[in-house]
Amino acid sequence: MLAWKIGGDQGEGIDSTGDIVIHAANRLGYYIYGYKSFSSRIKGGHTNYKVLMANRPVSAGTRHTDILIALNQETITLNGEEMNGGIIVADAAYSPTLPPNTHAMLVSLGLTKMAKEAGSVVMRNMIAAGASAALLGFPLEVLAQYVAKRFQSKGSGIVEANRAALHSGYQAMLQETARLPRLPSLGSPSPGNRLVLTGNDATCLGALAAGCRIMSGYPITPATDIMESLTKYFPLVGGTVLQMEDELASITAAIGAGFAGARSMTATSGPGLSLMQEAIGLASMTETPVVIVDTQRAGPSTGMPTKSEQSDLLALIYGGHGEAPRIVISPSSVEETFEDAYEAFNLAEHFQTPVIIATDLSLALWQQTVERRTIDGPHVPIDRGELYLSQDLSGTSSFQRYAFTADGISPRTLPGTPQGQFLATGVEHAPGGKVSEDPENRRQMMDKRLTKILGIHALRAPLRYEGPVDAEVVLLGIGSTVGINKEAQILLEKEGISTAVAWLRTLAPFPGSECQNLLAQARHIVVVEQNATAQIAHLLKTAGIFDPRYHSLTRYDGVPFLPEDVVRESRNLLTQLEVKH
Template structure:
């Protein structure tokens, strides 16, 4: 028996590859296993190679595995592209339809199963993915009945006959594969899981659920990979609480509509990826100048321009901090797990209203679309804080004739009272040009300085729990590993291997990117002999931010990967060993 294994299914987009992985992983999740899944797919609706790699373990995993145990192939390209990941005892399960050929330079075993033929005999070739699931079942020595609940959940609305046929396809795949395996049935049998119920979700779903829990009632947005699932989730959920999603004509409209909704007192946000955020920059600046709350989700992908729409990258960091023209206060959060994506999203709306400024939730494709096991969420941790929003007109002083409410009153903490439009004694101007305390345009030098200073006082003392996730078992480390977003899991695995090599390693994962938590990071940086900053971009953007805010550039090395694929544990392990 094994504690964990890695399973991958591949073929052409539109062949049911995603549903194959979904059914396989859902059933194992319900048995109590921990899972981590990552999809490789082309930027097209149909066609082009796609695969779904799923890691199954009896312990928490948050990274793509180095190698591969089982490869399920629906075409020869899947074998040719992925076989190099298989270790010497790996297994290829391939559809007989395409007459599979095993490359000469692999010792993995090839098993040819008639996926398509068996499915066609049962009524439709579309069920070939279920035959493949059944074949995988035999390798793991899993009872096909463990898939019954999942099949009923997915196909139940189509009737009992469809459910029965899909279950029969799984059983046919199981028995056919079992015959070929002979005495090797269960060669990759997993140790028994704990049976506990956990969620299994992608980061985008966690962000959307976090927005819902935070009280969002409007999401204007324009669909774009890899952010669209946030829209899709809320399209289904928001109407049940009186909210809605509006698909706007572009990202500019989405951002400005969200600002307008927040101005009206409704919690609203939008989500996009790099190209969309480029279009939103002027609106983000408007949020900063008018001091209207605005939450924006940026799911990073390969850039620039259209770039690599469906591939991993972390190259928007500088743009999210410095992309707007002029100086405005801004908060940039970077969750590193699906759980954090939920909790950080709920907190983003509180920060946006308390500090009356734009808050950007920075994700990346691997976190946004990678599916992982999530411990039950604690909704008691969710709180709603609306800052200085005046909820009752009786709290406002009577205005003298021709006088206006001081919406931009200069205050000690920089945050001014905020009112809902139409509230008695709350009349004021709102404009994107510099203005005085009532919002009227003003170019006076003294007013300009007073308003600029006031705006930036708002973010001098950000209260954000755990701005850095710290794993520091060593008082003085030989090496400090630093990252952000989805690299947390792979860094943690590399850290374990480096420790086994006798290297003292600490790990800091930055969750508040701006304002940068320099004081929290500085002790770890100063106590480390060497520092490796790990990120998915070509210019070492996080490393440069750390150098600007903390210093110690002389002992800092940038480890960067920007080919569109996620870091693997062995890559970080080997690159870090080269530093010694």
């Protein structure tokens, strides 16, 4: 595996350069994982983009960097400690220097000078991309083809200028290669039919495959990409994206569309979720299907909009006043995000309830290679649940929309269905929909709403598990931490520590007994989560299964865990336990 990184000020084309390297590596047959650190501003402030390349799937970042492209001195200062014998390529324009104890070879290239010669200083990132191709041993034409496709809408002049800049950087770097240290080998590529996608991309594709045709939303980092992408896709299939005035309007419009029979969704992050909670309760009370995507970020309030966190979990499950049951599912990879986005609409209509997809910023925004076959289409047919048509109501004098049934799921109708009209209200109601405050009816209605969603565990596996059932250490997580745990598993196994990875696919209703059964033989279970209050551990404790084998590992500084962090803490845990015994 090889780690490449570029850093500079926001607005200098850092993202573009990272994208070029990612797509070039993918086209050459390598697996990639690309992630970045950026501030909550449009321009200015340090940003960096790191790309891992390998001939096996990569699911998380890493601490070390092999190649660092530094567009300013600050990049070297902030990231130099990640180097351990690698190469730093810096712009000669700022007379770069290596800080003490930076273990790397510094190569000073005239990036700014060559960019000006190519036509504009803004092409400095293209010079850097060309130099990177030479270091990585990539054919320049692979990068040039991607650049031509990316900039074709701006005209042939822009395309040719950027191609020339790539060539200049490539040739300048070739002249330095003879004196450079040897970099880790990428090995032989693994050709395949793969795409480069983010979790947000997969959410859109899954929603399209599910037949979603209405998305109402309000822009918010890091969920905005979902709305923007569907704005491009929906017109191709007769769908509509509505940019609403706020999150309250977004969720209520989606609920209204679901009530009318359309498959509808909204997408938001923590602050927007807070505003949506009362309406989520309305959908729960009226048993109306709706899908909500929460791409979690660091809170509370505005918090840190561009930093990842998993601190909305309890709000997702219990948020709002009263007890409003909902289903909460949690994908852990781009592939699972596609799967869950599709399945969420089936679940919402089958159980007639809100379904929330809990992702996080890292899963939503970071790019990964994905096997095309995993997102080619749904694995299960569309399920619209108990939906009565006019022929099902023949001879019915009064449709009982909220009838008590054995499984708690009552047949529903769509507006306009003959003899299928009913009253839908957020006030407690009797089976026919009319307002009722009868104590026995209230108890039965609450039980109906609470118990019907328990059937989800029969329809989908609530947990997944990889590794020996009697592992010495099981790393348990959700969302983007699962990929981190999988990379940590590889490292721990190399140290001779038997390791497994488990992850929750359903958060509500919480699969307590399933967790207990699956993890029964594990010797130690480390619960890895990106929040301060150990919210997954809280759910386990509430279910009565957080016994002495369980240990919490939390991080909440806005920086994602690295596999090395999990390895270190797992090793320390085992050492402490050995000392005690």
